Amino acid sequence: MMQRSGLEPTIVSEHGIKSMKLYSHLDRVTNELIAAGCDPNGPLTVADLSPFDNLHYHGTDAVQLAIHELDLAVGHRVAEVGSGLGGPARFLAAQSGCHVTALELQSDLNEFAEGLTARCGLTEIISHLCGDALDGPLENNAFDAVVSWLACYHIPDHTSLFAKIADALKPSGMIYIEDLISRGPFTSAESELYGTRLYGQTAPSADGYFGELERAGFTNIRIDDLSDDWASFTNQRLAEYRSERERHLRIHGPDTVDAIEEFYDAVDQLFQGGNMGGIRVVATLAA
Ligand SMILES: C[S@@+](CC[C@H](N)C(=O)[O-])C[C@H]1O[C@@H](n2cnc3c(N)ncnc32)[C@H](O)[C@@H]1O
Numbered sequence: 001m002m003q004r005s006g007l008e009p010t011i012v013s014e015h016g017i018k019s020m021k022l023y024s025h026l027d028r029v030t031n032e033l034i035a036a037g038c039d040p041n042g043p044l045t046v047a048d049l050s051p052f053d054n055l056h057y058h059g060t061d062a063v064q065l066a067i068h069e070l071d072l073a074v075g076h077r078v079a080e081v082g083s084g085l086g087g088p089a090r091f092l093a094a095q096s097g098c099h100v101t102a103l104e105l106q107s108d109l110n111e112f113a114e115g116l117t118a119r120c121g122l123t124e125i126i127s128h129l130c131g132d133a134l135d136g137p138l139e140n141n142a143f144d145a146v147v148s149w150l151a152c153y154h155i156p157d158h159t160s161l162f163a164k165i166a167d168a169l170k171p172s173g174m175i176y177i178e179d180l181i182s183r184g185p186f187t188s189a190e191s192e193l194y195g196t197r198l199y200g201q202t203a204p205s206a207d208g209y210f211g212e213l214e215r216a217g218f219t220n221i222r223i224d225d226l227s228d229d230w231a232s233f234t235n236q237r238l239a240e241y242r243s244e245r246e247r248h249l250r251i252h253g254p255d256t257v258d259a260i261e262e263f264y265d266a267v268d269q270l271f272q273g274g275n276m277g278g279i280r281v282v283a284t285l286a287a
Pocket residue numbers: 017053054055056081082083084085086087088103104105106109131132133134148149150151154155
């Protein structure tokens with residue numbers, strides 16, 4: 001269990017979510033598939049896509065851990081909040097056989113994800129749904145588990161969010177969430193970077209997170225502090241991206257490369273500053 005700072009700054013961003021550059025230049029996935037020798041329009045496997053379609057840290061290893069923590073198997077229904085390009089949803093469904101409802105706010109990402117899922121032949125066990133988690137688009141009392149990677153920090157009202165997630169779960173359903181938090185007060189430069197380059201809308205402390213989940217009816221709440229691990233992962237990610245800049249320029253062109261490098265750099269600055277951290281949460285809805 002991590003040490004809790006008790007600080008709960010709320011950062012309200014005036015910028016749209018596309019201020020986070022990871023959400024533009026989606027053709028980078030197709031560029032990478034072509035570079036890897038895949039047919040740019042033909043059938044794909046989850047393994048073809050996994051290096052490029054997971055928009056969180058440690059890729060499919062993190063998703064495999066969720067499968068293990070939640071004991072997911074055929075017959076389970078899982079919802080993912082903030083499913084991005086669909087990487088975690090496809091890996092979850094293909095690996096465990098569970099059915100995944102992949103909820104994504106941005107229509108361009110959702111549409112792109114849906115196309116990739118079809119090309120992987122997974123449409124029977126993955127439903128893509130475009131909408132805002134705060135509007136309650138998930139069916140009530142329907143899911144054995146709700147998972148989420150690096151999406152909740154985009155969502156301004158965690159009280160409502162966790163209430164909606166609790167509504168969607170069956171009694172004794174579980175959550176697995178990886179998310180950003182604050183470990184100390186952000187400087188004004190950090191708040192600006194967080195609000196724009198990462199489109200951060202909330203930065204609760206781990207303590208604040210725990211309290212919100214308790215109030216939403218969750219028990220057996222376990223919070224693991226991943227801050228140091230993510231700081232080192234994202235630092236290395238930036239260094240590797242820079243060291244392979246020539247290769248990336250050849251494949252993607254300068255607009256994409258500059259955008260992604262700017263994003264990786266902002267994330268690195270925030271983790272290295274020590275005030276932004278990260279957690280993994282596993283908890284159970286009270287029966
Ligand atoms: C960093 S990405 C992670 C995507 C995916 N979980 C993954 O790990 O590959 C976070 C995603 O959450 C989505 N998101 C943000 N706010 C949302 C909301 N209110 N409802 C649904 N999705 C949301 C974003 O559009 C984005 O695609």
